Amino acid sequence: MDAIQVFLETIISRQDLIVERTIEHLYLSFVAILVAVAISLPLGIYISRKRKVAEFYIGVTAVLQTIPSLALFGFLVPVLGIGATTALVALIIYALLPILRNTYTGITGVDEGIIEAGEGMGMTKRQILWKIQLPLSLPFMMAGVRTATVLTVGVATLATFVGAGGLGDVIWRGLQSWNNSLVLAGAIPVALMALVFDFILKTVEKKVTPKGINS
Amino acid sequence: MLISFNNVTKTFEDGTVAVDDVSFTVKKGKLITLIGPSGCGKTTTMKMINKLIPISSGTITIDGNDISTENDVELRRNIGYVIQRIGLLPHMTIEENVSLVPKLKGWKKKDYEKKVDDLLDMVGLDPNVYKKRYPLELSGGQQQRIGVIRALAGEPPIILMDEPFSALDPISREQLQDELKLLQKNIHKTIVFVTHDMDEALKIADEIVVMKDGRVEQIATPTKLVQHPINDFVRSFVGDDRVKKASGSRGELLADTIMQPIQAEVELNNLPEISSKSNLHEVANIMLSKQAEAIIITAEDGKPTGIIEKNQLLKELAGIQKEVQ
Numbered sequence: 001m002d003a004i005q006v007f008l009e010t011i012i013s014r015q016d017l018i019v020e021r022t023i024e025h026l027y028l029s030f031v032a033i034l035v036a037v038a039i040s041l042p043l044g045i046y047i048s049r050k051r052k053v054a055e056f057y058i059g060v061t062a063v064l065q066t067i068p069s070l071a072l073f074g075f076l077v078p079v080l081g082i083g084a085t086t087a088l089v090a091l092i093i094y095a096l097l098p099i100l101r102n103t104y105t106g107i108t109g110v111d112e113g114i115i116e117a118g119e120g121m122g123m124t125k126r127q128i129l130w131k132i133q134l135p136l137s138l139p140f141m142m143a144g145v146r147t148a149t150v151l152t153v154g155v156a157t158l159a160t161f162v163g164a165g166g167l168g169d170v171i172w173r174g175l176q177s178w179n180n181s182l183v184l185a186g187a188i189p190v191a192l193m194a195l196v197f198d199f200i201l202k203t204v205e206k207k208v209t210p211k212g213i214n215s
Numbered sequence: 216m217l218i219s220f221n222n223v224t225k226t227f228e229d230g231t232v233a234v235d236d237v238s239f240t241v242k243k244g245k246l247i248t249l250i251g252p253s254g255c256g257k258t259t260t261m262k263m264i265n266k267l268i269p270i271s272s273g274t275i276t277i278d279g280n281d282i283s284t285e286n287d288v289e290l291r292r293n294i295g296y297v298i299q300r301i302g303l304l305p306h307m308t309i310e311e312n313v314s315l316v317p318k319l320k321g322w323k324k325k326d327y328e329k330k331v332d333d334l335l336d337m338v339g340l341d342p343n344v345y346k347k348r349y350p351l352e353l354s355g356g357q358q359q360r361i362g363v364i365r366a367l368a369g370e371p372p373i374i375l376m377d378e379p380f381s382a383l384d385p386i387s388r389e390q391l392q393d394e395l396k397l398l399q400k401n402i403h404k405t406i407v408f409v410t411h412d413m414d415e416a417l418k419i420a421d422e423i424v425v426m427k428d429g430r431v432e433q434i435a436t437p438t439k440l441v442q443h444p445i446n447d448f449v450r451s452f453v454g455d456d457r458v459k460k461a462s463g464s465r466g467e468l469l470a471d472t473i474m475q476p477i478q479a480e481v482e483l484n485n486l487p488e489i490s491s492k493s494n495l496h497e498v499a500n501i502m503l504s505k506q507a508e509a510i511i512i513t514a515e516d517g518k519p520t521g522i523i524e525k526n527q528l529l530k531e532l533a534g535i536q537k538e539v540q
Binding site for chain 1 (some may be wrong): 265267287288289290291292293294296298299300301302303304305306307308315316319349350351352362365366369375
Protein backbone atom coordinates (compact mmCIF):
# COMPACT_ATOMS: atom_id res chain seq x y z
CA MET A 1 0.00 0.00 0.00
CA ASP A 2 2.84 2.27 0.89
CA ALA A 3 4.47 2.02 -2.50
CA ILE A 4 1.25 2.99 -4.28
CA GLN A 5 0.76 5.90 -1.93
CA VAL A 6 4.29 7.11 -2.54
CA PHE A 7 3.77 6.73 -6.28
CA LEU A 8 0.54 8.74 -6.24
CA GLU A 9 2.15 11.44 -4.15
CA THR A 10 5.05 11.60 -6.57
CA ILE A 11 2.64 12.08 -9.48
CA ILE A 12 0.75 14.83 -7.72
CA SER A 13 3.82 16.67 -6.59
CA ARG A 14 5.50 16.40 -9.98
CA GLN A 15 2.44 16.76 -12.17
CA ASP A 16 3.62 19.92 -13.88
CA LEU A 17 6.86 18.26 -14.89
CA ILE A 18 5.11 15.10 -16.07
CA VAL A 19 2.54 16.95 -18.15
CA GLU A 20 5.16 19.18 -19.71
CA ARG A 21 7.44 16.26 -20.57
CA THR A 22 4.52 14.26 -21.91
CA ILE A 23 3.68 17.06 -24.31
CA GLU A 24 7.32 17.23 -25.39
CA HIS A 25 7.35 13.50 -25.84
CA LEU A 26 4.20 13.59 -27.92
CA TYR A 27 5.59 16.38 -30.02
CA LEU A 28 8.89 14.58 -30.69
CA SER A 29 7.20 11.29 -31.57
CA PHE A 30 4.52 12.86 -33.69
CA VAL A 31 6.80 15.09 -35.74
CA ALA A 32 9.35 12.31 -36.21
CA ILE A 33 6.66 9.94 -37.49
CA LEU A 34 5.17 12.54 -39.79
CA VAL A 35 8.52 13.33 -41.35
CA ALA A 36 9.46 9.64 -41.58
CA VAL A 37 6.17 8.91 -43.34
CA ALA A 38 6.71 11.85 -45.68
CA ILE A 39 10.09 10.42 -46.64
CA SER A 40 9.43 6.69 -46.59
CA LEU A 41 6.08 6.44 -48.36
CA PRO A 42 7.14 8.21 -51.56
CA LEU A 43 10.54 6.54 -51.43
CA GLY A 44 8.89 3.14 -50.96
CA ILE A 45 6.62 3.76 -53.94
CA TYR A 46 9.59 4.91 -55.98
CA ILE A 47 11.79 1.91 -55.22
CA SER A 48 8.92 -0.50 -55.83
CA ARG A 49 9.13 0.62 -59.46
CA LYS A 50 12.93 0.50 -59.63
CA ARG A 51 13.58 -2.86 -58.10
CA LYS A 52 17.24 -2.79 -58.98
CA VAL A 53 17.93 0.06 -56.56
CA ALA A 54 15.41 -1.11 -53.96
CA GLU A 55 17.83 -3.39 -52.15
CA PHE A 56 20.26 -0.51 -51.80
CA TYR A 57 17.81 1.86 -50.13
CA ILE A 58 16.37 -0.79 -47.87
CA GLY A 59 19.93 -1.85 -47.04
CA VAL A 60 20.90 1.68 -46.04
CA THR A 61 17.92 2.10 -43.75
CA ALA A 62 18.55 -1.34 -42.30
CA VAL A 63 22.15 -0.43 -41.49
CA LEU A 64 20.99 2.80 -39.83
CA GLN A 65 18.57 0.71 -37.81
CA THR A 66 21.39 -1.46 -36.48
CA ILE A 67 23.18 1.48 -34.86
CA PRO A 68 22.34 1.23 -31.15
CA SER A 69 19.87 4.03 -30.45
CA LEU A 70 21.85 5.54 -27.61
CA ALA A 71 24.97 5.63 -29.80
CA LEU A 72 23.07 7.24 -32.66
CA PHE A 73 22.00 10.12 -30.43
CA GLY A 74 25.62 10.42 -29.37
CA PHE A 75 26.94 10.45 -32.93
CA LEU A 76 24.61 13.24 -33.89
CA VAL A 77 25.55 15.64 -31.10
CA PRO A 78 28.94 16.70 -32.59
CA VAL A 79 27.20 17.32 -35.90
CA LEU A 80 23.92 18.89 -34.90
CA GLY A 81 24.57 19.99 -31.36
CA ILE A 82 22.08 19.36 -28.63
CA GLY A 83 18.36 20.02 -28.70
CA ALA A 84 15.14 18.90 -30.30
CA THR A 85 16.53 18.83 -33.86
CA THR A 86 19.09 16.22 -32.98
CA ALA A 87 16.49 14.10 -31.25
CA LEU A 88 14.12 14.41 -34.18
CA VAL A 89 16.76 13.43 -36.74
CA ALA A 90 17.65 10.33 -34.76
CA LEU A 91 14.01 9.37 -34.30
CA ILE A 92 13.28 9.88 -37.99
CA ILE A 93 16.21 7.68 -38.98
CA TYR A 94 14.83 4.96 -36.74
CA ALA A 95 11.34 5.19 -38.13
CA LEU A 96 12.38 4.99 -41.79
CA LEU A 97 12.99 1.27 -42.15
CA PRO A 98 9.67 -0.20 -41.01
CA ILE A 99 7.66 2.20 -43.16
CA LEU A 100 9.92 1.91 -46.19
CA ARG A 101 10.09 -1.84 -46.08
CA ASN A 102 6.38 -2.31 -45.57
CA THR A 103 5.52 0.09 -48.36
CA TYR A 104 7.88 -1.73 -50.69
CA THR A 105 6.67 -5.20 -49.72
CA GLY A 106 3.04 -4.06 -49.90
CA ILE A 107 3.33 -2.71 -53.41
CA THR A 108 5.54 -5.42 -54.84
CA GLY A 109 3.39 -8.05 -53.14
CA VAL A 110 0.26 -7.17 -55.10
CA ASP A 111 -0.71 -10.23 -57.16
CA GLU A 112 0.99 -10.02 -60.55
CA GLY A 113 -2.17 -11.34 -62.16
CA ILE A 114 -4.05 -8.27 -61.04
CA ILE A 115 -1.38 -5.93 -62.37
CA GLU A 116 -1.27 -7.82 -65.65
CA ALA A 117 -5.05 -7.61 -65.97
CA GLY A 118 -4.90 -3.87 -65.33
CA GLU A 119 -2.18 -3.40 -67.89
CA GLY A 120 -3.98 -5.56 -70.40
CA MET A 121 -7.16 -3.54 -69.95
CA GLY A 122 -5.32 -0.39 -70.89
CA MET A 123 -4.71 1.22 -67.52
CA THR A 124 -1.78 3.62 -67.46
CA LYS A 125 1.09 3.12 -65.02
CA ARG A 126 -0.34 5.92 -62.92
CA GLN A 127 -3.80 4.37 -62.87
CA ILE A 128 -2.34 1.02 -61.90
CA LEU A 129 -0.50 2.70 -59.02
CA TRP A 130 -3.46 4.70 -57.72
CA LYS A 131 -6.31 2.31 -58.42
CA ILE A 132 -4.64 -1.02 -57.79
CA GLN A 133 -1.26 -0.95 -56.06
CA LEU A 134 -1.86 1.74 -53.45
CA PRO A 135 -5.31 0.63 -52.25
CA LEU A 136 -4.14 -2.97 -52.04
CA SER A 137 -0.93 -2.13 -50.18
CA LEU A 138 -2.42 0.45 -47.84
CA PRO A 139 -2.90 -2.05 -44.99
CA PHE A 140 0.81 -2.98 -45.24
CA MET A 141 1.86 0.66 -45.19
CA MET A 142 -0.30 1.32 -42.15
CA ALA A 143 1.21 -1.68 -40.39
CA GLY A 144 4.64 -0.19 -41.08
CA VAL A 145 3.58 3.17 -39.69
CA ARG A 146 2.23 1.40 -36.62
CA THR A 147 5.46 -0.45 -35.97
CA ALA A 148 7.45 2.73 -36.49
CA THR A 149 5.21 4.69 -34.13
CA VAL A 150 5.46 2.28 -31.24
CA LEU A 151 9.20 2.12 -31.79
CA THR A 152 9.55 5.90 -31.88
CA VAL A 153 7.54 6.47 -28.74
CA GLY A 154 9.92 4.12 -26.94
CA VAL A 155 13.16 5.45 -28.40
CA ALA A 156 12.07 9.03 -27.75
CA THR A 157 12.84 8.47 -24.06
CA LEU A 158 16.50 8.83 -25.06
CA ALA A 159 15.89 12.39 -26.25
CA THR A 160 16.69 13.56 -22.77
CA PHE A 161 20.39 12.78 -23.33
CA VAL A 162 20.59 15.35 -26.11
CA GLY A 163 18.70 17.89 -24.10
CA ALA A 164 15.45 17.51 -26.00
CA GLY A 165 13.33 16.66 -22.99
CA GLY A 166 10.48 14.19 -23.21
CA LEU A 167 9.44 11.63 -20.64
CA GLY A 168 12.98 10.29 -20.64
CA ASP A 169 13.76 13.29 -18.46
CA VAL A 170 11.40 12.09 -15.77
CA ILE A 171 12.74 8.56 -15.94
CA TRP A 172 16.35 9.68 -15.85
CA ARG A 173 15.75 11.95 -12.87
CA GLY A 174 14.13 9.08 -11.06
CA LEU A 175 17.06 6.79 -11.83
CA GLN A 176 19.61 9.32 -10.66
CA SER A 177 17.85 9.94 -7.39
CA TRP A 178 17.01 6.26 -6.73
CA ASN A 179 13.36 7.26 -6.92
CA ASN A 180 11.49 4.31 -8.40
CA SER A 181 8.18 6.11 -8.19
CA LEU A 182 9.51 8.84 -10.41
CA VAL A 183 10.88 6.27 -12.88
CA LEU A 184 7.42 4.75 -13.08
CA ALA A 185 5.81 8.15 -13.38
CA GLY A 186 7.86 8.61 -16.55
CA ALA A 187 7.66 5.06 -17.90
CA ILE A 188 3.95 4.47 -17.50
CA PRO A 189 2.89 7.43 -19.67
CA VAL A 190 5.34 6.20 -22.35
CA ALA A 191 3.78 2.75 -22.31
CA LEU A 192 0.27 4.19 -22.32
CA MET A 193 1.15 6.48 -25.19
CA ALA A 194 2.52 3.55 -27.21
CA LEU A 195 -0.62 1.51 -26.50
CA VAL A 196 -2.98 4.33 -27.41
CA PHE A 197 -1.12 5.09 -30.64
CA ASP A 198 -1.06 1.41 -31.48
CA PHE A 199 -4.79 1.13 -30.89
CA ILE A 200 -5.62 4.20 -32.95
CA LEU A 201 -3.45 3.12 -35.84
CA LYS A 202 -4.81 -0.39 -35.70
CA THR A 203 -8.28 1.06 -36.10
CA VAL A 204 -7.10 3.17 -39.02
CA GLU A 205 -5.46 0.11 -40.55
CA LYS A 206 -8.75 -1.77 -40.41
CA LYS A 207 -10.55 1.22 -41.89
CA VAL A 208 -8.20 1.51 -44.84
CA THR A 209 -8.21 -2.20 -45.59
CA PRO A 210 -10.35 -2.27 -48.72
CA LYS A 211 -13.63 -4.07 -48.45
CA GLY A 212 -13.51 -7.32 -50.31
CA ILE A 213 -10.16 -8.29 -48.86
CA ASN A 214 -10.04 -10.69 -45.92
CA SER A 215 -13.73 -11.34 -46.30
CA MET B 216 -11.09 -7.20 -87.27
CA LEU B 217 -8.46 -9.08 -89.07
CA ILE B 218 -5.27 -9.74 -87.19
CA SER B 219 -2.26 -10.52 -89.27
CA PHE B 220 1.18 -11.70 -88.17
CA ASN B 221 3.90 -11.08 -90.73
CA ASN B 222 7.25 -12.77 -90.05
CA VAL B 223 7.01 -11.93 -86.37
CA THR B 224 10.00 -12.83 -84.23
CA LYS B 225 10.55 -12.31 -80.54
CA THR B 226 14.02 -12.64 -79.08
CA PHE B 227 14.28 -12.01 -75.36
CA GLU B 228 17.17 -10.15 -73.78
CA ASP B 229 18.87 -13.36 -72.74
CA GLY B 230 18.93 -14.47 -76.36
CA THR B 231 16.12 -17.04 -76.28
CA VAL B 232 14.02 -16.95 -79.39
CA ALA B 233 10.48 -17.35 -78.10
CA VAL B 234 8.70 -16.74 -81.38
CA ASP B 235 10.51 -17.44 -84.61
CA ASP B 236 9.33 -15.95 -87.89
CA VAL B 237 5.65 -16.57 -87.39
CA SER B 238 3.07 -15.59 -89.99
CA PHE B 239 -0.64 -16.24 -89.87
CA THR B 240 -3.91 -14.37 -89.96
CA VAL B 241 -6.95 -14.44 -87.74
CA LYS B 242 -10.11 -13.76 -89.68
CA LYS B 243 -12.75 -11.41 -88.40
CA GLY B 244 -15.24 -13.02 -86.06
CA LYS B 245 -13.29 -16.25 -85.74
CA LEU B 246 -12.03 -17.98 -82.64
CA ILE B 247 -8.49 -19.12 -83.15
CA THR B 248 -6.57 -21.15 -80.57
CA LEU B 249 -2.83 -21.10 -80.19
CA ILE B 250 -1.75 -24.44 -78.82
CA GLY B 251 1.49 -26.20 -78.09
CA PRO B 252 3.62 -27.59 -75.27
CA SER B 253 4.83 -25.13 -72.64
CA GLY B 254 7.59 -22.92 -73.90
CA CYS B 255 6.38 -23.09 -77.49
CA GLY B 256 5.77 -19.35 -77.64
CA LYS B 257 1.99 -19.38 -77.75
CA THR B 258 1.48 -16.94 -74.87
CA THR B 259 4.27 -14.68 -76.12
CA THR B 260 2.63 -14.68 -79.53
CA MET B 261 -0.68 -13.63 -78.01
CA LYS B 262 0.79 -10.95 -75.77
CA MET B 263 2.43 -9.28 -78.72
CA ILE B 264 -1.04 -8.46 -80.05
CA ASN B 265 -1.79 -6.06 -77.18
CA LYS B 266 1.86 -5.08 -76.91
CA LEU B 267 2.35 -6.47 -73.42
CA ILE B 268 5.41 -7.98 -75.06
CA PRO B 269 7.17 -5.89 -77.71
CA ILE B 270 8.02 -7.45 -81.07
CA SER B 271 11.67 -7.92 -82.03
CA SER B 272 11.09 -8.00 -85.77
CA GLY B 273 8.24 -8.36 -88.21
CA THR B 274 4.86 -6.67 -87.98
CA ILE B 275 1.45 -7.34 -86.56
CA THR B 276 -1.43 -5.54 -88.21
CA ILE B 277 -5.02 -5.18 -87.12
CA ASP B 278 -7.28 -4.39 -90.05
CA GLY B 279 -4.20 -3.35 -91.94
CA ASN B 280 -2.92 -0.94 -89.29
CA ASP B 281 0.51 -1.71 -87.92
CA ILE B 282 0.07 -1.90 -84.15
CA SER B 283 3.57 -0.57 -83.52
CA THR B 284 2.32 2.85 -84.61
CA GLU B 285 -0.55 2.80 -82.13
CA ASN B 286 -0.63 4.04 -78.56
CA ASP B 287 -0.30 1.08 -76.17
CA VAL B 288 -3.02 2.19 -73.80
CA GLU B 289 -5.52 3.08 -76.53
CA LEU B 290 -4.84 -0.21 -78.29
CA ARG B 291 -5.41 -2.24 -75.13
CA ARG B 292 -8.68 -0.53 -74.32
CA ASN B 293 -9.99 -1.94 -77.59
CA ILE B 294 -8.73 -5.44 -77.00
CA GLY B 295 -10.39 -7.53 -74.30
CA TYR B 296 -8.02 -9.49 -72.12
CA VAL B 297 -8.78 -12.58 -70.04
CA ILE B 298 -6.02 -14.34 -68.12
CA GLN B 299 -5.60 -17.62 -66.30
CA ARG B 300 -5.10 -15.93 -62.96
CA ILE B 301 -8.39 -14.09 -63.54
CA GLY B 302 -6.99 -10.88 -62.09
CA LEU B 303 -10.18 -9.34 -60.77
CA LEU B 304 -9.42 -6.36 -58.57
CA PRO B 305 -10.25 -7.71 -55.09
CA HIS B 306 -11.00 -4.29 -53.61
CA MET B 307 -13.64 -3.47 -56.18
CA THR B 308 -17.15 -4.86 -56.46
CA ILE B 309 -18.17 -6.97 -59.41
CA GLU B 310 -19.90 -3.93 -60.86
CA GLU B 311 -16.76 -1.80 -60.52
CA ASN B 312 -14.62 -4.53 -62.02
CA VAL B 313 -16.82 -5.01 -65.06
CA SER B 314 -17.23 -1.30 -65.70
CA LEU B 315 -13.50 -0.59 -65.49
CA VAL B 316 -12.76 -0.40 -69.19
CA PRO B 317 -15.97 1.49 -70.08
CA LYS B 318 -15.01 4.03 -67.42
CA LEU B 319 -11.48 4.27 -68.78
CA LYS B 320 -13.01 4.88 -72.18
CA GLY B 321 -15.15 7.66 -70.74
CA TRP B 322 -18.60 6.10 -71.05
CA LYS B 323 -21.58 7.72 -69.37
CA LYS B 324 -22.69 6.25 -66.06
CA LYS B 325 -26.08 5.00 -67.25
CA ASP B 326 -24.47 3.38 -70.30
CA TYR B 327 -21.97 1.32 -68.39
CA GLU B 328 -24.44 0.49 -65.63
CA LYS B 329 -26.77 -1.00 -68.20
CA LYS B 330 -23.85 -2.81 -69.82
CA VAL B 331 -22.91 -4.41 -66.49
CA ASP B 332 -26.46 -5.68 -65.98
CA ASP B 333 -26.70 -7.02 -69.52
CA LEU B 334 -23.38 -8.82 -69.30
CA LEU B 335 -24.14 -10.36 -65.91
CA ASP B 336 -27.45 -11.60 -67.29
CA MET B 337 -25.65 -13.01 -70.27
CA VAL B 338 -23.50 -15.31 -68.12
CA GLY B 339 -26.40 -16.24 -65.88
CA LEU B 340 -25.45 -14.23 -62.80
CA ASP B 341 -28.34 -12.18 -61.42
CA PRO B 342 -27.18 -8.53 -61.39
CA ASN B 343 -29.19 -7.76 -58.26
CA VAL B 344 -27.44 -10.52 -56.39
CA TYR B 345 -23.90 -10.22 -57.69
CA LYS B 346 -23.32 -6.59 -58.67
CA LYS B 347 -22.37 -5.39 -55.21
CA ARG B 348 -20.40 -8.45 -54.21
CA TYR B 349 -16.63 -8.65 -54.08
CA PRO B 350 -14.63 -11.08 -56.22
CA LEU B 351 -13.44 -13.20 -53.30
CA GLU B 352 -17.06 -13.93 -52.38
CA LEU B 353 -17.51 -15.78 -55.68
CA SER B 354 -16.47 -19.29 -56.73
CA GLY B 355 -13.61 -19.73 -59.19
CA GLY B 356 -15.98 -20.43 -62.06
CA GLN B 357 -18.06 -17.37 -61.26
CA GLN B 358 -14.95 -15.23 -60.97
CA GLN B 359 -13.77 -16.22 -64.41
CA ARG B 360 -17.24 -15.55 -65.84
CA ILE B 361 -16.75 -12.03 -64.50
CA GLY B 362 -13.26 -12.07 -66.03
CA VAL B 363 -14.78 -12.86 -69.42
CA ILE B 364 -17.53 -10.26 -69.27
CA ARG B 365 -15.09 -7.67 -67.98
CA ALA B 366 -13.16 -8.21 -71.19
CA LEU B 367 -16.37 -7.77 -73.19
CA ALA B 368 -17.58 -4.67 -71.36
CA GLY B 369 -15.70 -2.11 -73.42
CA GLU B 370 -17.14 -3.67 -76.59
CA PRO B 371 -13.75 -4.51 -78.05
CA PRO B 372 -13.77 -6.21 -81.46
CA ILE B 373 -10.88 -8.43 -80.39
CA ILE B 374 -10.47 -10.55 -77.28
CA LEU B 375 -7.32 -12.27 -76.10
CA MET B 376 -7.68 -15.20 -73.73
CA ASP B 377 -4.63 -16.67 -72.03
CA GLU B 378 -5.49 -20.17 -70.79
CA PRO B 379 -8.56 -18.67 -69.16
CA PHE B 380 -10.14 -21.91 -67.98
CA SER B 381 -7.15 -24.07 -67.14
CA ALA B 382 -7.07 -23.19 -63.45
CA LEU B 383 -10.72 -24.11 -62.97
CA ASP B 384 -12.14 -27.42 -61.81
CA PRO B 385 -13.14 -29.73 -64.67
CA ILE B 386 -16.87 -29.11 -64.32
CA SER B 387 -16.58 -25.32 -64.33
CA ARG B 388 -14.13 -25.58 -67.20
CA GLU B 389 -16.56 -27.56 -69.34
CA GLN B 390 -19.36 -25.15 -68.47
CA LEU B 391 -17.34 -22.07 -69.35
CA GLN B 392 -16.19 -23.63 -72.62
CA ASP B 393 -19.81 -24.31 -73.54
CA GLU B 394 -20.82 -20.82 -72.53
CA LEU B 395 -18.00 -19.27 -74.54
CA LYS B 396 -19.04 -21.24 -77.61
CA LEU B 397 -22.61 -20.12 -77.21
CA LEU B 398 -21.57 -16.55 -76.51
CA GLN B 399 -19.37 -16.43 -79.59
CA LYS B 400 -22.35 -17.47 -81.71
CA ASN B 401 -24.05 -14.23 -80.71
CA ILE B 402 -21.21 -11.77 -80.38
CA HIS B 403 -18.84 -12.83 -83.18
CA LYS B 404 -15.72 -11.36 -81.68
CA THR B 405 -12.31 -12.05 -83.11
CA ILE B 406 -10.85 -14.21 -80.35
CA VAL B 407 -7.29 -15.40 -79.87
CA PHE B 408 -7.35 -18.17 -77.28
CA VAL B 409 -4.19 -19.70 -75.86
CA THR B 410 -4.41 -23.19 -74.40
CA HIS B 411 -2.34 -26.31 -73.90
CA ASP B 412 -5.40 -28.52 -73.78
CA MET B 413 -6.17 -30.18 -77.11
CA ASP B 414 -9.68 -31.19 -76.03
CA GLU B 415 -10.43 -27.57 -75.31
CA ALA B 416 -8.96 -26.37 -78.60
CA LEU B 417 -10.86 -28.95 -80.65
CA LYS B 418 -14.05 -28.08 -78.85
CA ILE B 419 -14.09 -24.33 -79.18
CA ALA B 420 -11.83 -23.32 -82.05
CA ASP B 421 -12.72 -22.31 -85.57
CA GLU B 422 -9.08 -22.69 -86.37
CA ILE B 423 -6.13 -24.12 -84.48
CA VAL B 424 -2.54 -22.93 -84.71
CA VAL B 425 -0.17 -25.61 -83.45
CA MET B 426 3.16 -24.24 -82.28
CA LYS B 427 6.44 -25.78 -81.26
CA ASP B 428 9.74 -24.09 -80.35
CA GLY B 429 8.46 -20.70 -81.41
CA ARG B 430 7.36 -21.85 -84.85
CA VAL B 431 3.99 -22.61 -86.36
CA GLU B 432 3.74 -26.30 -87.18
CA GLN B 433 0.26 -26.36 -88.62
CA ILE B 434 -2.80 -24.18 -89.00
CA ALA B 435 -6.04 -26.03 -89.58
CA THR B 436 -9.66 -26.36 -88.59
CA PRO B 437 -10.24 -28.86 -85.76
CA THR B 438 -11.63 -31.46 -88.18
CA LYS B 439 -8.78 -31.10 -90.59
CA LEU B 440 -6.21 -31.16 -87.81
CA VAL B 441 -7.26 -34.56 -86.50
CA GLN B 442 -7.83 -35.96 -89.95
CA HIS B 443 -4.69 -34.63 -91.40
CA PRO B 444 -1.90 -33.83 -88.95
CA ILE B 445 0.97 -32.52 -91.01
CA ASN B 446 3.83 -34.27 -89.19
CA ASP B 447 4.73 -36.57 -86.32
CA PHE B 448 4.80 -33.79 -83.79
CA VAL B 449 1.33 -32.54 -84.57
CA ARG B 450 0.08 -36.11 -84.77
CA SER B 451 1.36 -36.96 -81.32
CA PHE B 452 0.26 -33.63 -79.91
CA VAL B 453 -3.23 -34.12 -81.26
CA GLY B 454 -3.08 -37.66 -79.92
CA ASP B 455 -2.73 -40.86 -81.91
CA ASP B 456 -6.09 -42.07 -80.70
CA ARG B 457 -7.90 -39.08 -82.06
CA VAL B 458 -6.04 -39.30 -85.37
CA LYS B 459 -6.90 -42.98 -85.75
CA LYS B 460 -10.50 -42.35 -84.85
CA ALA B 461 -10.69 -39.51 -87.31
CA SER B 462 -9.13 -41.60 -90.05
CA GLY B 463 -12.38 -43.57 -90.12
CA SER B 464 -13.91 -40.45 -91.57
CA ARG B 465 -11.00 -39.62 -93.82
CA GLY B 466 -13.19 -40.24 -96.79
CA GLU B 467 -15.01 -37.03 -95.85
CA LEU B 468 -11.91 -34.94 -96.52
CA LEU B 469 -12.17 -32.69 -99.54
CA ALA B 470 -9.98 -33.32 -102.53
CA ASP B 471 -8.32 -29.93 -102.41
CA THR B 472 -6.98 -30.55 -98.93
CA ILE B 473 -4.61 -33.27 -100.13
CA MET B 474 -4.05 -32.47 -103.80
CA GLN B 475 -0.54 -31.74 -105.03
CA PRO B 476 0.47 -29.10 -107.57
CA ILE B 477 0.54 -30.35 -111.16
CA GLN B 478 4.09 -30.91 -112.43
CA ALA B 479 4.75 -29.74 -115.99
CA GLU B 480 5.82 -33.14 -117.28
CA VAL B 481 2.61 -34.92 -116.30
CA GLU B 482 0.46 -36.04 -119.20
CA LEU B 483 -3.00 -34.78 -118.34
CA ASN B 484 -4.97 -35.91 -121.34
CA ASN B 485 -6.02 -39.37 -120.26
CA LEU B 486 -6.71 -38.58 -116.66
CA PRO B 487 -10.21 -38.23 -115.22
CA GLU B 488 -11.21 -34.94 -113.60
CA ILE B 489 -13.16 -34.11 -110.47
CA SER B 490 -14.18 -30.93 -108.68
CA SER B 491 -12.00 -29.78 -105.83
CA LYS B 492 -15.06 -29.82 -103.57
CA SER B 493 -15.56 -33.57 -103.93
CA ASN B 494 -14.58 -35.73 -101.00
CA LEU B 495 -12.11 -38.58 -101.08
CA HIS B 496 -14.83 -41.24 -101.36
CA GLU B 497 -15.94 -39.71 -104.61
CA VAL B 498 -12.36 -39.34 -105.79
CA ALA B 499 -11.71 -43.02 -105.08
CA ASN B 500 -14.92 -44.07 -106.88
CA ILE B 501 -13.99 -42.25 -110.07
CA MET B 502 -10.42 -43.52 -110.02
CA LEU B 503 -11.61 -47.10 -109.56
CA SER B 504 -14.17 -46.94 -112.31
CA LYS B 505 -11.67 -45.36 -114.73
CA GLN B 506 -8.77 -47.54 -113.60
CA ALA B 507 -6.77 -44.32 -113.36
CA GLU B 508 -3.35 -43.90 -111.72
CA ALA B 509 -4.07 -40.24 -110.96
CA ILE B 510 -6.88 -37.73 -111.06
CA ILE B 511 -7.00 -34.05 -111.97
CA ILE B 512 -8.66 -31.74 -109.48
CA THR B 513 -10.46 -28.85 -111.06
CA ALA B 514 -11.37 -25.52 -109.54
CA GLU B 515 -14.86 -24.05 -109.68
CA ASP B 516 -14.12 -22.52 -113.08
CA GLY B 517 -13.21 -25.95 -114.47
CA LYS B 518 -9.48 -25.31 -114.71
CA PRO B 519 -7.09 -27.93 -113.29
CA THR B 520 -5.63 -26.80 -109.97
CA GLY B 521 -4.00 -29.95 -108.68
CA ILE B 522 -3.53 -33.66 -108.94
CA ILE B 523 -3.97 -36.66 -106.65
CA GLU B 524 -2.06 -39.82 -107.38
CA LYS B 525 -3.33 -43.27 -106.49
CA ASN B 526 -0.62 -44.04 -103.93
CA GLN B 527 -1.21 -40.77 -102.21
CA LEU B 528 -4.93 -41.36 -102.04
CA LEU B 529 -4.38 -44.83 -100.58
CA LYS B 530 -2.04 -43.49 -97.95
CA GLU B 531 -4.47 -40.75 -97.14
CA LEU B 532 -7.39 -43.10 -96.71
CA ALA B 533 -5.28 -45.45 -94.63
CA GLY B 534 -4.18 -42.57 -92.42
CA ILE B 535 -0.52 -43.02 -93.24
CA GLN B 536 1.53 -39.87 -92.97
CA LYS B 537 3.51 -38.45 -95.82
CA GLU B 538 6.89 -39.07 -94.22
CA VAL B 539 6.28 -42.81 -94.05
CA GLN B 540 7.29 -43.86 -97.54
